Each structure stands twice: as structure tokens, then as C-alpha cells.
Amino acid sequence: MTTRKIAFTVNGEKxxxxxxxxxxxLETLRSRLNLTGVKKGCGAGExxxxxxxxxGAPFDxxxxxxxxxxxxxxxxxxxxxxxxxxxxxxxxxxxxxxxxCGFCTPGLIMTTTALxxxxxxxxxxxxxxxxxxxxxxxxxxxxxxxxxxxxxxxSPEEDRDCCGKxx
Amino acid sequence: MYxxxxxxxxxxxxxxxxxxxxxxxxxxxxxxxxxxxxxxxGKLPAAELVSIRGIEELKEIKLEGDETVxxxxxxxxxxxxxxxLISRRLPLxxxxxxxxxxxxxxxxxxIGGNVCNGATSADCAAPLFAFNARLRIQGPEGIRxxxxxxxxxxxxxxxxxxxxxxxxxxxxxxxxxxxxxxxxKYAMRNAMDIATLGCAAAVRLRDSRVEELRLAFSVAxxxxxxxxxxxxxxxxxxxxxxxxxxxxxxxxxxxxPRDSWRASREFRLHLAEELSKQAxxxxxxxxxxxxxxxxxxxxxxxxxxEK
Numbered sequence: 470m471t472t473r474k475i476a477f478t479v480n481g482e483k484x485x486x487x488x489x490x491x492x493x494x495l496e497t498l499r500s501r502l503n504l505t506g507v508k509k510g511c512g513a514g515e516x517x518x519x520x521x522x523x524x525g526a527p528f529d530x531x532x533x534x535x536x537x538x539x540x541x542x543x544x545x546x547x548x549x550x551x552x553x554x555x556x557x558x559x560x561x562x563x564x565x566x567x568x569x570c571g572f573c574t575p576g577l578i579m580t581t582t583a584l585x586x587x588x589x590x591x592x593x594x595x596x597x598x599x600x601x602x603x604x605x606x607x608x609x610x611x612x613x614x615x616x617x618x619x620x621x622x623x624s625p626e627e628d629r630d631c632c633g634k635x636x
Numbered sequence: 637m638y639x640x641x642x643x644x645x646x647x648x649x650x651x652x653x654x655x656x657x658x659x660x661x662x663x664x665x666x667x668x669x670x671x672x673x674x675x676x677x678g679k680l681p682a683a684e685l686v687s688i689r690g691i692e693e694l695k696e697i698k699l700e701g702d703e704t705v706x707x708x709x710x711x712x713x714x715x716x717x718x719x720x721l722i723s724r725r726l727p728l729x730x731x732x733x734x735x736x737x738x739x740x741x742x743x744x745x746x747i748g749g750n751v752c753n754g755a756t757s758a759d760c761a762a763p764l765f766a767f768n769a770r771l772r773i774q775g776p777e778g779i780r781x782x783x784x785x786x787x788x789x790x791x792x793x794x795x796x797x798x799x800x801x802x803x804x805x806x807x808x809x810x811x812x813x814x815x816x817x818x819x820x821k822y823a824m825r826n827a828m829d830i831a832t833l834g835c836a837a838a839v840r841l842r843d844s845r846v847e848e849l850r851l852a853f854s855v856a857x858x859x860x861x862x863x864x865x866x867x868x869x870x871x872x873x874x875x876x877x878x879x880x881x882x883x884x885x886x887x888x889x890x891x892x893p894r895d896s897w898r899a900s901r902e903f904r905l906h907l908a909e910e911l912s913k914q915a916x917x918x919x920x921x922x923x924x925x926x927x928x929x930x931x932x933x934x935x936x937x938x939x940x941x942e943k
Contacts, residue, residue: 471643491637514669514674515828520740526714529740532672537644537689580739600825602738 475539480548488535495530497521497538498545506546510604517603520576521545525581527602529548533571546575547580558582558620569607574599577603581617591621638675642684648691649774649801654656656799657776661940662686664801666694666710667915669737669745670753676689685782694748697721700760703809706772709748713760714739714748726762726807728817728838735759735821738828748802754794754859761788761860762836763819765852775800788859806935814840815850816923822907824898832898833907839870841923846870847917851883855906858864858889863890866912876919883916884909 476485479502492517495512495535498504498521507530510518514532516566522532555563558581567572577600584591584599591599596617599609605613640661646652646838656662665685666871667818674681688694705725707716716722716733723730736742736759750758751771761784769784776799787795796802798905815837823829834854840847849870851863865883866886873879892902 471641471644487637490638490643493638496637514737514741517738517740526743527740532669534638534643534668534672535667566832584653597826599739602740613875 473536477538478542490536492535493531494533494535494538495524497535504545504547508572513611517576518573520579522579522583527583546578558585561616561620565612567612567616573603573605581620585620639681640685641682645687645690649803650687652686653776653799656880659684664688666749667744667746669741669850670749696799707747707808710746713745715771719784725812728819728836730840732759732763752794752796752802754792756859756935757830757855759834762834762852765838765860765862766838766850767807770806771798771802772804790828791858792801816919818918820911820915833904837912837919839923841925844925846873846908851912853891856893863887865890875925880913880917884913887912908910
């Protein structure tokens, strides 16, 4: 068994691990760090259930080797709520009924969060394209796109209180 | 767990070549979106990997002397869709790169991997053929440049020896300047799919006539192909429905698609005719020309092939 030491940040916490060179980041997050909010759907980069943010961009962690995470900042769904308060994206998914079984939800929220933090605005069609790496068996996608639209729309009250740096 | 028995990092191209030469079983890994899937499918048992992910020079997109666009082989599809050099000079490639897989895949897959897999279905292939791209390859014997049309040798086969590394894809000014292009990826899904047929058209107009046409297809033959006879017949012609119809018919004669589970040969021939008309029409519109709607005997021009 060949292993390598990696040092990376997960949901803001600096972490050092010895990982198997055969291991995917998905396996590392779920099995070594107990971040089971990251879901294994297809294991082949086709469904997006395992999507996490790596240095702010969405990746399928099932086809991302653990050794590649060295030096990177990883964000999973577990890190999105702050002190029990859901993020704006999470709230939007709930208020728009975009969550049914919830299996696709963590991945979708991570991708939508990356879009929200990027500061760009998107048409509905562009949102659909940005979320095209995710499959949902339950909702039929409309509520998900509605939630993303809501999360990406500018919010006057929030902008007044929030500097935006942590979102 | 992926069935990987060895993993080595190369920090320079020279080191990668040396690691490959030292190990006849070693396989290059860059983005990983193809290699890891191959490993998952059992096609690379006990895989021994040489990673080129850390070689910074391979990720650069820049202009070389005489305004040749040099795209580092390790540039990701996302990088291609965002880089101003590409969007300004090679928008056809921006369009194609933005249609590969989905956003997550585009964040990791590279144009070098797309080309080196030798798949006829690579989305970047038809545009690169249209641009007469040349590939810079570094190997044990040194550096050489290969025309992309010579690089593809057959399905899954490319002119890359064991110790070779594709370092950059080069597109000369005369092959992109003044051209407007359009890439159409016909697939069963709007994303996360492999092309059933891909069509890249690039056109340079002068006084509303075609000065030069480049037409290339993916999945229409064992390798991506250009259509030289179709390109020739378009020279000097006015852009109208008659030209588009002629282009469609001529394109069909220059492709040899096969039956596959995705589509029959007949359907692909139909797609070749339709997509070439649509892609050329759109390329001309983007060149600032308002052409007639392509001549359309059946009465239903918007067959959804543009999705």
C-alpha cells in the first residue's frame, strides 16, 4: 500500500492526512473525515452528487485523486451553515422546495454557492448550463433553478449587513 | 479506490520524459477525467501514473512571435472558455470547449487530454482541425511539430510515442485572423454527453462572398475530418440558401460515419448535411452577414439539432 502525506484545508480547518495514492477525494472526505454530506452517486463524474468546491470551483470529488488535494482549500456542505444559521443558498433551496430526497442537494448547493460568490449575474438559461453537471431524480429541476435564481438575485437587506467576504 | 500501483509527479517536461522512458508501463495523467475513468473500467490494470499536473508551463495560453496562439496542453476547458486570447481570436474554440461535459468536468479536463486520447468525438478536435492546428510535442529525440491532421492516426490512436509529451497546441495567425466560426455539438443531451456528431465551420467573408471556408466534423469518420472539396466549392460564392444546400450535399460526400449505439450511419449522414448548413449559416451571421434562411424543402428548419 503506497501512501502520501497531504496538507490541505477542509471547511476552513487545516488538516494533514496520510492518504492512499489510490484514494479519491470523495473517499478521503467521507471515510477519513466523516464528511458524509458529500454523496457518492455514480462514482464516475456523471451525476455531480459528490461535488465539492476546490479553491472555490466545483469539482466531482469521485474522480479527483486525494493526492491532488495537497495545498488546496476544500469546501463541503458541512461547512456552509455558520453557527446553526443556514447560508443564503441553503435557505433558497428550502424556500423554493428544491429539496426532496436531498441526495443531490449538497452537490447542487456547493455549485450554486460558487456561482453566488463569483458575483456574476446569470440568465435562467445560463443557470441551467452552470448546474448541468448535476442530476436530480426527484424534483424535475424547475424548483432547483428557481432556488438558484433566488440565491443569485441581489438582496438589498443582506448587502447592507454583510461584507460578502465569507460567502 | 482506483487500481493505481504507482504514482509519480513530474515537475518539468524533461522529468516527465525521463520517468516515462524509465517505465514502459507508465501512463501520463493530466486532468484525469479520461485516465481515471479508464482505470475505473479496468482498462489500465495496476496503473502506473506519471502526473504532469505540476508543470506550470503546460498551463499557459499565450501569443508567440508572429501572433501564433500557443495553448498549453494542460489548459483546462474552463480556462479556455475564459481566456481573452481565446475568446478574441478563437471564439470557435471557446464555444466548443464550453460544451464538453459539464462545469465540473470542464474544471478538470484539459485540451491536451482531449486531443491525445485520439477519440473522434473530442469536442475540441473539429475546431482545431478547422484552424489547421499544429501540435508541439517534446520527446526523447527533442521537440517536433505535427499537423493535427497527421496526429490522428485512427480511432484512439495518435502519433505520440511512449516518451512523448504534448506541450502546446499552436494556431497560426493566417488560420484564425478574419474568420468567424460556429461549433454545433449534436448530442442526445444538452450537457454531460458525448457528441453524436460535431460540426465546426469557420468562414472568412469578403464583400458578402466566401473568401475561405473551413469545415470539420467529429464522429463522422474514424478520426476528425476536414472537407476540402466542400471548402473549395464555397470559394468566391455568395452566401445564400443555394450555397448552403450545396455545402450540405458536398459535406455528406466527404464523411464516412459508422453505425454505433448512438446513431445509425444514415442519421449521421443526415446530421452532417444539416449541421454543416446550420453551422456555416451561423458562422456567416457572426461574420456580420445576414444570409437568407437556408433553403428548406421540408418546411421545418428548426429541427432542434442546434441544441
